[in-house]
Amino acid sequence: MDNVAPPRRSLLILSKGAQQIPTLPALLPEYRLLCGTVGDIARADDVLAWGRKPSALRAKEAADAAGLPLITVEDGFLRSVGLGAEDPPLSLIVDPLGIYYDATAPSRLEQLIAQPLTLAQSDRARALQASWCEERVSKYNSARIETCVLPQPCVLVADQTRGDASLQGASAADFEHMLEVALARHPQCTVVVKVHPDVVAGRKQGHFDLAKLRKHPRIHLISKNVHPAELLSAVQAVYVMTSQLGFDALLWNVPVHTFGMPFYAGWGLTVDALPAPERRQPVSLEQLLHAALVEYPRYVDPETGAPCQAETVLAWLGLQRRMRSRLPHSLQMVGFSKWKQPLVQDFFNGSSIRFLGRFSRRRVAAPVITWGCQHDTPLSGKLGRHLGRVEDGFLRSVGLGAKKTRPLSWVFDDLGIYYDATRPSRLEHILQNEPCAPGLLQRAAALREAICAAGVTKYNLPGTPWKRPAGVERVILVPGQVESDASIRYGAHRIRRNLDLLKAVRERHPMAWLLYKPHPEVLAGTREAGVDEERTSDWCNQVVGDVPFHSLLSEVDEVHVLTSQSGFEALLRGVPVTTYGQPFYAGWGLTEDRDLSPDVQARRTRRLSLDELVAATLIRYPTYVSRITRKFTTPERTLIEIQNWDEVPTQGRTPTWREMIRRLLLTVLKPRLRQS
Known part of the structure; x- marks a missing residue:
């Protein structure tokens, strides 16, 4: 009986939006989640409040009235691919003291930042910082990796959405003041103003008069969804009120000027317009990063649904960014059968897709991708630039393509296709011309051994x-x-x-x-x-x-x-x-x-080792999409999904009546076809 775990506490979730978050159970495994109304308060041990939203205030009132503890949660700093309504959070903050963006009261994050680090913790923080920049990630990651040409030299000013709880009362006048200071401190620089992604998406309003900014000779306005990674490597300084963009800038070693009191201000790492609470004393950047990325949030593995470490989510989001950005914005697809067309949306996620008939006479600017190489000659010069061909990959599925079993890998080839020996293919080019780093060879060897086992x-x-x-x-x-x-x-x-x-x-x-x-x-x-x-x-x-x-x-x-x-x-x-x-x-x-x-x-003409062949064929050349998440994945994860194929519930199973008709036709018609 000593080993029996204590019963989980019931956590009442009153927010309708929070009740719909599929990752919440994995992010709060110590609780039994109770989705309900105030009328269910008697069944609860704790009440969930999401940050400082209006729903959180109602949750606090209900918790106070019932004498129950309030558990405050919020998205982590490494959240997801898309915005809140599109992608569930992969990280969550649970704070019993306050919340990180409310500097008027202590938070658990403040306590964690102040703690000294061991050598191993400092090393991990520096490694996370390097990975953050290498993978080019941020809190949200739907923006494509694209070169953003900025006037040089320049500094960056970040707008935020009106009513953001982290602003702590900052007004449009405060943002105007911040902009004026940036212009005055950097008279030789262009000031780049970045609008928040939610404003770009039309969901919320910002603080600047965009029409006025467009007329200013020294202001360059970015009103589209550009990822922070594409900006921070090109600016001399960043000006923020409380935006996480300032935290990103610290990760990129860019000087940060704050005009509010975000969680990363007041620690001696930023130039602050406001006095810091006495609770905040100078710390190292490693202390801030370790607290904010390792100790404070909790993470869920997007592919297994199990708790994980920051490094897992960071690498996965980096993979999504790279794969979503590898091809042009708009693509035309030719030769993809009806059952493959939903798969195209997954394997070419990040690009706008249009399906055309094989002999369409309409010529448009978007490049063309075809299934296989049989369309090369018929399409030559008819539709636009033929960008490449698609075929099944080498770790495909459990079942045949002819039976419409969902594939886990496709290959895209912009030169030829791997089975066409009459001309070079992208795979052949990799094998002939691109050497493998030692780490890649080790990965290939491990993958090969796992496949065989x-x-x-x-x-x-x-x-x-x-x-x-x-x-x-x-x-x-x-x-x-x-x-x-x-x-x-x-x-x-x-x-x-x-x-x-x-x-x-x-x-x-x-x-x-x-x-x-x-x-x-x-x-x-x-x-x-x-x-x-x-x-x-x-x-x-x-x-x-x-x-x-x-x-x-x-x-x-x-x-x-x-x-x-x-x-x-x-x-x-x-x-x-x-x-x-x-x-x-x-x-x-x-x-x-x-x-x-x-x-x-x-x-x-090259002589290859087996693992060089494996690295090109199974790691570099194919594209893998998870059957579970329908997002980009790795060959290692694909191997696991193949091994556990029957344990994954599939979407869109064939209705029973259709399956019965199919079997009847096979039974009746196949003997007749053989006789004929």
Whole structure:
């Protein structure tokens, strides 16, 4: 009985907005959340107040009347991708004393800032500061990474939204005074005025007359949503009332002038127009950062829903910013089937998407992205610049694409596409020209080992393991392919049929035990078998069907392929591979290649290690989107999702009646199709 945890206290949430926050249970795990009204106060042990909002004042009145403790919470300083209404907070502040932006009373943050740090804590604070700048993050992170050209030299003045609780009564006149001081102190500089993102979004009002500012000869107005990281590296100083932009500026080592009393003022790190409370005495920047980013907030992992550290959220938000910014603002999509179109919105999040018909005559300025390379010639010169092609990635899903199983990875290629050996691809360019840093190679090795340990391949289909016959000395696995597939059309050289591949392997290895495995989509009946594929048993010792591919690889001595990704999966597991086509992994010294064209040999001249191949193919080249969050993720997280595929509730399952009709049609029509 001594190990039984005490019952959680019931925390009453009166705010309708707070009741809808999905991350709140994970951010407040010590409480049992009770979403209700004042009438439920008798069931509560504590009452939640969100900052100093009107709903918080009502919560305080209810708590005082019932004699219950008030728990004040607020968003953390590293919050989310988008604004409040779009993305739930990934960090939360719980303060039993006050709240950080109310300098009229003590807060828990003030106490934490004043505490001395150990050497390890100081090192962690400096590492967080470096990561903050490297990942280019802030409290909100929906703005794209874009070059913001500012007049030089310049200083930055930050506006805030009217009624912001952190302003502590500051008025439009106070903001005007701050602007006048900035103009006077920096007579040789342009003063850049940044409007708050909520004002840009039209949700709230600011403090400046924007029309008046536009007429001032020394003022440069930024009225669009520009991320702080794009500004702070280009300014000489920052002027704020209480905005978090001042905190960002400290992280970027930019001088900060405050005209209110934000949480980071009064510690000897800023130039302050107002006297600081006596509670605040000089501290190091590391003390401020460790308190504000490590000790004061609590964080939730956006992918697991579990509590985590600041570094996890910071890295995830940095990934979102990079991936959302990698392509132009507006894109046209051609050749994406209806079921893929919602996926496009996820894999190209950050860009405005428009779907066009394959032979649309309308020409617009936005660049074009196509599914595969079959549209290159028909679209040439018709719609605008062809930016690139998309295909499934190499860690895809549990299930076949033909059955519309949601993919976890796509590849985008602006040069060609990985299976098209007739021309360079972005993957080939990376492999040929871009060296790997030691840290990336270590990551690739760890990913490769994790994939092998998990038994994960591209499709990860179930089946019965195969055992090699007793007394057989040499087993060669020959994976079949869909002969109409683009990888054969653009990646094969002389041999282009499964049967011809088997014949070539048999001629070279007459005494080996040849094991032929048809392609999973051919076995599933979703793609046609190859020409004379029913004769493959004449040229091999055994044809295997629903056998998990990773289990086959542990039983065979070699794998011989045309262009199949199976050869790459064999390489991951240390199985020797011979190619009879020109797959992306051939020509780098890792395979025995029987039929590379002179052009491919001339382009692929580097000798690579296996982990260099893995780093390019599984880390650098693909785009991964989580099935859980529908946000960008990493190959490591994708591997975990594949391993736990059935534990994730999927959205939009096929209705039962549709599934019944589909099965009925397959049962009735497939025999007739075979007869015809």
